[in-house]
Amino acid sequence: MVVVSLESLSGGVLNEAKIHDQVYEALSEALIQGQIPPLKPVSLRTLAQNLGVSPMPVREAVRRLIAEKALELQPSNKRLRVPDLTEKRLMQLMKARQWVEPELAFLATPSVTRDVIRRLREDDQAVMSALAKGDVSAYMQANQDFHFSIYKLADADLFYNMARTLWLQVGPFMRVVFGRMGTVHLPKDHHQDMIRALEEGDAEAVRSSMAADIHEGMELMLEAIKAQVAPEPKRRRRGG
Amino acid sequence: MVVVSLESLSGGVLNEAKIHDQVYEALSEALIQGQIPPLKPVSLRTLAQNLGVSPMPVREAVRRLIAEKALELQPSNKRLRVPDLTEKRLMQLMKARQWVEPELAFLATPSVTRDVIRRLREDDQAVMSALAKGDVSAYMQANQDFHFSIYKLADADLFYNMARTLWLQVGPFMRVVFGRMGTVHLPKDHHQDMIRALEEGDAEAVRSSMAADIHEGMELMLEAIKAQVAPEPKRRRRGG
């Protein structure tokens, strides 16, 4: 099973990018989409083999991801894996997301054009469609597209990268939660309100609806993680 | 001129750490302390030679720092250097610092003990002393100690690392600004108020005094960078 691939994003024309950047992008996407479950151990050589490159560029990409807390090295020092989410950690991620992402949406508001609105409507449509079909993967992809289409407009690199780093950390767990409870119980999206506020150029309204959107999603994960504390202390996870 | 060293932090007893971690710590410290000026090009092999290690662990440490935006790779793709600070970027750093660090201080408040207060008084004393002597290096070191002594208590890894990352990006420029205008004009520290609020356990007061402290310092840098926009478009920097 190859959860990450290189060709998919090198696209074909984009040939100048460094290999380790491509590996990083591939791994990032896989993590944000939750294609790599928490605690899943990954190895440099295995990844390298799957991607058809030498372990070296994988090492560099992984080093970046470790710096972003998207991956971790066990204290034992010999095992690379996706970190687990403690309740404390999730609380911090929630607070951080509730600060940066509304801020990004706020900053993006003045740059919204008719064309952007149209694309957001498409993304939102894809979100609804995915929910209807119960397709978790499609939902996560469309939701990511929707959010980052907005964030990109903010022209605020630092905040943008912070948001991306936060998604990297939340992604793997989000997939687990949604996969467990199905897409049915997913929070009603505030996307409609957000689009309306964006159209009207009401930056404050955009900010608050984004905050609400994130709040609901994260609250869901928080409940899920609380419920998951006790269960089986030992669990063998294989495949996915 | 060796601005980074390994022995200084390996201390002697800390022997289990990986080399690339030591290199990372050394470079981090150098950056936060502003010992590496903006736009200063650094090279893997040179650093490795100075540190007495092979280029490999340096490469990994540098990759982490690039991920944290503490270093950058020129678009030309062949030159590693400390990024410059645009006004836009500094604004974002200011906003981010004004959010995380007061939050960290807020969270730290309940964990404050008499022992902590004593150490903070020592740090603040060192800050005042450095200011009196006009010793920029000592000031930055003491100021860092003061702030992170508090942040450490918050028991919030994510926020703590965010703060550290922000300091990594601000450090080099802070040194330039302070070095240019001297330590005389440095903002009156809000450290006294902060210590008092910490003693009284008034978390909200701690948060606001931390916000004020950061606000003044960053405002100073903002003015400095605005004034620096026009000057010489070309400047040769050598030594340091």
Next chain:
DNA sequence: TCGCGGCAATTGTGATCACAAAATGCGCGG
């Protein structure tokens, strides 16, 4: 004196090899 062309040195990148430590699998003993 200044501009520019070309060469040498240095740079980051990627691959490969070597090594110690931890994880895994297996078989023995209970």
Next chain:
DNA sequence: CCGCGCATTTTGTGATCACAATTGCCGCGA
């Protein structure tokens, strides 16, 4: 049948080599 210890395998880490591209420098020419 289950637990434990040992040997093999796999892991991350560090060093070294090779390479193409860029940088920086030197000298030539106007």
